[in-house]
Amino acid sequence: MTRIHHINCGTLRGFPNDPNPKAICHCLLLEDKNGLALVDTGFGLAEVKNPVEQIGQQLIDTFGIIFNEAETAVRQIEKLGFRSQDVTHAIITHCDVDHVGGLADFPQAEVHLSEEEHASLMRGHHRYLPMQFVHGPKWKATSKSPRRWFGLEARPVALGFESEILLIPLFGHTFGHCGVAIQQNGKWLLHIGDTYYRKIEAISDDNPITPLTSRFADDDAQRRNSLEEVKRLARNHGNEIELCSTHEITEFPNWNL
Numbered sequence: 596m597t598r599i600h601h602i603n604c605g606t607l608r609g610f611p612n613d614p615n616p617k618a619i620c621h622c623l624l625l626e627d628k629n630g631l632a633l634v635d636t637g638f639g640l641a642e643v644k645n646p647v648e649q650i651g652q653q654l655i656d657t658f659g660i661i662f663n664e665a666e667t668a669v670r671q672i673e674k675l676g677f678r679s680q681d682v683t684h685a686i687i688t689h690c691d692v693d694h695v696g697g698l699a700d701f702p703q704a705e706v707h708l709s710e711e712e713h714a715s716l717m718r719g720h721h722r723y724l725p726m727q728f729v730h731g732p733k734w735k736a737t738s739k740s741p742r743r744w745f746g747l748e749a750r751p752v753a754l755g756f757e758s759e760i761l762l763i764p765l766f767g768h769t770f771g772h773c774g775v776a777i778q779q780n781g782k783w784l785l786h787i788g789d790t791y792y793r794k795i796e797a798i799s800d801d802n803p804i805t806p807l808t809s810r811f812a813d814d815d816a817q818r819r820n821s822l823e824e825v826k827r828l829a830r831n832h833g834n835e836i837e838l839c840s841t842h843e844i845t846e847f848p849n850w851n852l
């Protein structure tokens with residue numbers, strides 16, 4: 596079975612008006628006898644070494660990004676005893692700055708994402724930063740599939756790993772934003788990316804974060820629809836599916852560090 600390591604590849608001081616003082620960039624390292632795969636890559640060495648040149652002061656200030664080389668995926672992988680070359684695949688929820696920063700540290704990896712997200716990047720959507728892709732990622736755009744998963748469309752990601760891995764379209768935050776589902780002992784872990792920034796958004800709109808999430812959505816109506824689907828999964832399939840998002844610190848194992 597493919598083993599899942601939870602890794603934090605970027606710490607934020609929290610979102611504007613955020614009652615919670617800290618947010619993270621929750622990524623996954625999938626360890627399989629056939630290789631390693633990352634689910635999102637947070638911030639990488641380029642951002643840590645030249646943050647202002649790479650992503651600009653405005654974004655750094657908005658999200659309160661704290662750069663720390665020890666949190667990059669490449670350094671954490673080395674600490675676990677692997678080599679960066681062992682990473683054969685990356686699966687990307689979407690192409691925002693805090694999800695693809697480390698890609699340049701793994702130029703050999705095939706990078707899987709939805710074809711809608713890939714098309715938006717290729718069209719030059721203003722939210723994406725070309726600097727993060729100058730190394731020429733080996734894109735593997737995944738198209739629509741007839742496969743269904745708990746009532747949602749699912750796109751199998753063919754890594755040749757022991758556990759099945761699916762891209763689950765949860766569009767709206769960006770045009771091609773997806774969750775990533777990984778099979779584990781008859782259950783599933785679903786990483787929902789930025790479907791919400793904070794778990795409180797799934798309870799009610801009366802919270803300080805939803806206006807920000809709405810503002811950053813490529814299609815807010817679609818984002819709300821995706822959020823409703825995630826709430827339905829949590830309500831009806833809580834025993835079969837474990838959920839985590841990118842930035843909600845309380846969903847990270849042993850988060851109280």
Ligand SMILES: [Zn+2]
Nearest residue numbers: 691693789841
């Ligand atoms: Zn994000």
